[in-house]
Amino acid sequence: xxxxxxDLVLSELNDSELVEQMMDDLYDGLKDExxxxxxxxxxxxxxxxxxxxxxxxxxxxxxxDDFRDGILFVPEVLRAAQAMKGxxxxxxxxxxxxxxxxxxxxxxxxxxxxxxxxxxxxxxxxMEGAGFEIIDLxxxxxxxxxxxxxxxxxxxxxxMSALLTTTMPYMKVVIDQxxxxxKRQDYIVLVGGAPLNxxxxxxxxxxxxxxxxxxxxxxxxxxxxxxxxQA
Amino acid sequence: xxxxILDITDKALRDTxxxxxxxxxxxxxxxxxxxxxxxxxxxxxxxxHLTLTCLPAILHNTPNDIPQAVATAVEKHRNEFETILVAxxxxxxxxxLQTTCARLGVTMIDAPHCYAFFDGxxxxxxxxxxxxFFLTDFLARQFDxxxxxxxxxxxxxxxxxxxxxxxxxxxxxSQTDDADLMRKAKDCAxxxxxxxxxxxxxxxxxxxxxxx
Numbered sequence: 001x002x003x004x005x006x007d008l009v010l011s012e013l014n015d016s017e018l019v020e021q022m023m024d025d026l027y028d029g030l031k032d033e034x035x036x037x038x039x040x041x042x043x044x045x046x047x048x049x050x051x052x053x054x055x056x057x058x059x060x061x062x063x064x065d066d067f068r069d070g071i072l073f074v075p076e077v078l079r080a081a082q083a084m085k086g087x088x089x090x091x092x093x094x095x096x097x098x099x100x101x102x103x104x105x106x107x108x109x110x111x112x113x114x115x116x117x118x119x120x121x122x123x124x125x126x127m128e129g130a131g132f133e134i135i136d137l138x139x140x141x142x143x144x145x146x147x148x149x150x151x152x153x154x155x156x157x158x159x160m161s162a163l164l165t166t167t168m169p170y171m172k173v174v175i176d177q178x179x180x181x182x183k184r185q186d187y188i189v190l191v192g193g194a195p196l197n198x199x200x201x202x203x204x205x206x207x208x209x210x211x212x213x214x215x216x217x218x219x220x221x222x223x224x225x226x227x228x229x230q231a
Numbered sequence: 232x233x234x235x236i237l238d239i240t241d242k243a244l245r246d247t248x249x250x251x252x253x254x255x256x257x258x259x260x261x262x263x264x265x266x267x268x269x270x271x272x273x274x275x276x277x278x279x280h281l282t283l284t285c286l287p288a289i290l291h292n293t294p295n296d297i298p299q300a301v302a303t304a305v306e307k308h309r310n311e312f313e314t315i316l317v318a319x320x321x322x323x324x325x326x327x328l329q330t331t332c333a334r335l336g337v338t339m340i341d342a343p344h345c346y347a348f349f350d351g352x353x354x355x356x357x358x359x360x361x362x363x364f365f366l367t368d369f370l371a372r373q374f375d376x377x378x379x380x381x382x383x384x385x386x387x388x389x390x391x392x393x394x395x396x397x398x399x400x401x402x403x404x405s406q407t408d409d410a411d412l413m414r415k416a417k418d419c420a421x422x423x424x425x426x427x428x429x430x431x432x433x434x435x436x437x438x439x440x441x442x443x
Binding site: 078 | 294295321323324325326327343356359361362381382383384386387389390393394397398
């Protein structure tokens, strides 16, 4: 995306140039440059939440849009995600300290029998960037892991991911178990993964199927807002 | 038949598939990754009732496109054949290929992937090798085109752990006894940083699927 030369000195850019450059660097997956730029903005007195939302999240939205439009492919998205992770690593503890707005709490994981976590990790990172508190269960999770964590941590959202046709039906096991416990209505259930679609999401009783990380964020935001309006 | 097999290149099977081979009244619409195996089964078993055509094997990497590609092929050929068989497993379509085949009234292989029906579908499922990555003969030959390059590992080797960090073993399910392919499969395991395991499956459940 950028024509950045090796001689570009990030600290010499003004704030708006630097933010612009960060979005380019994120697009190009330049982790070290992102970390450096985050530190520069912090030194200039930027609030961590503003760095997150006005540079990293916006940059990842461009990456997500271009992925959806077939301009970028999975490897490039992962490189961008690695770069964003580098920035988040610096910002995360500061966001807690400075009391950034909280959108809600989500427990997320890949379902039992499935070890694929790339999509799940992207969603977790983007949700975190959007102000959600994330409890990441990792891979290969039985129903009780989701449910017990959601109850113990007072989560708003349960997010389940699967890459395999053979493991995606397990999402229904989790939802059915929630229903049997009389707790289905307590949580927003979002599902995602390459072989899934809207129809499957509806068939298993999820609240929504999310096609990608950006859609997961938008869906979660609108469902949380609706939940609050109903309360 | 042997001459036909010699004329096929992996690149053609990957990118364009295979035009019709044979003159039988039953058409097999197959993934290009199965072309050599199916032609061998036809030859060895004298399955003259079959005609084979293949879709590009690279659809393996975009499973959402498989149901429509199969549907288009079925509609294109259905008036010329008495029966159509679809030599695909679910292949990551999330059940959509099964739904498409049922709608079109054609039979497909009841298995998650070609790895499963080569290995024996129930055995494959029962083994539950969730941390294993599978190669067949075709995928071992085409590892760079199907795995290494599409995942960007040729350009970004640092992504290897993101893709394969949760895997433990590469299982090579061989259809033929080929020392070169065995070496190649071992090399693939090394490149991915995985343990290597080999199981010779032959053609598994593919042969019974093709018999009348």
